[in-house]
Amino acid sequence: MSPAVSQVDFTVLKGEKFGIFGPNGAGKTTLISMMCGILQPTSGSIHYYINGKEITPKTALHTIGYVPQDFAFYPELTAGQNLVYFGKMYGIPTKQLHEKINVLLEQLGLSHVKNKKVMTFSGGMKRRINLAIGILNDPEILFLDEPTVGVDVQSKHAIIHLLEELNKNGTSILYTSHHLKEAEDFCDRIALIDQGKIIGLGTLEALTTQHEVENLEELLIRLTGKTMRD
Numbered sequence: 001m002s003p004a005v006s007q008v009d010f011t012v013l014k015g016e017k018f019g020i021f022g023p024n025g026a027g028k029t030t031l032i033s034m035m036c037g038i039l040q041p042t043s044g045s046i047h048y049y050i051n052g053k054e055i056t057p058k059t060a061l062h063t064i065g066y067v068p069q070d071f072a073f074y075p076e077l078t079a080g081q082n083l084v085y086f087g088k089m090y091g092i093p094t095k096q097l098h099e100k101i102n103v104l105l106e107q108l109g110l111s112h113v114k115n116k117k118v119m120t121f122s123g124g125m126k127r128r129i130n131l132a133i134g135i136l137n138d139p140e141i142l143f144l145d146e147p148t149v150g151v152d153v154q155s156k157h158a159i160i161h162l163l164e165e166l167n168k169n170g171t172s173i174l175y176t177s178h179h180l181k182e183a184e185d186f187c188d189r190i191a192l193i194d195q196g197k198i199i200g201l202g203t204l205e206a207l208t209t210q211h212e213v214e215n216l217e218e219l220l221i222r223l224t225g226k227t228m229r230d
């Protein structure tokens with residue numbers, strides 16, 4: 001059986017919006033999960049550095065944010081209770097945490113449902129609260145695994161707008177998505193991954209010129225073929 005991810009090496013520049021794209025099963029989620037420390041490699045090791053300092057599980061809590069593809073909240077708790085729970089986990093002081101929660105709920109259009117159980121939310125609202133949890137700790141780098149999957153255009157707009165704002169304020173972003181048009185507008189640089197390996201790396205412009213294609217979709221087809229993946 002071939003490894004899900006193998007010999008991947010890349011650099012994300014400070015303040016950059018970096019995209020990882022590839023077919024289903026290419027290894028994107030596995031890679032992001034390992035970088036966030038929630039998945040351990042079955043063999044070998046993973047090392048990554050921010051500003052030259054190696055990130056450990058302990059330092060990760062204060063330097064990285066992670067917005068997983070699968071919802072990571074407690075459906076039985078309200079939006080406010082979820083945010084307090086995760087904020088405490090990050091060690092954010094109480095007053096600062098409550099202020100931060102109110103700002104985030106406002107930015108994501110969720111203030112009016114602060115005291116409602118998350119299990120009653122629409123898909124778009126769940127995606128937005130999932131994002132709020134991932135950015136509570138003001139991360140230096142934010143990992144997002146398909147942050148706009150399954151949401152309507154309004155929620156998508158709110159999510160991308162907030163990510164652009166965070167990025168303007170200095171947060172580096174590493175993102176994956178199957179919304180290729182969204183990704184074209186969003187990313188400064190991209191890596192294409194297939195069968196656990198990087199098969200293309202650079203700006204969209206450089207890669208499309210190099211491979212003589214028009215856009216990201218054509219680039220993916222050119223480099224990964226048309227055969228459907230398991």
Ligand SMILES: Nc1ncnc2c1ncn2[C@@H]1O[C@H](COP(=O)(O)OP(=O)(O)OP(=O)(O)O)[C@@H](O)[C@H]1O
Nearest residue numbers: 003004005022023024025026027028029030031230
């Ligand atoms: N828990 C698991 N146990 C065994 N194999 C797994 C597990 N999770 C993922 N894999 C395998 O690892 C490979 C990479 O999967 P991964 O989920 O990282 O791909 P992906 O690029 O994120 O795909 P998608 O676009 O469908 O989300 C696939 O071959 C997948 O079948």
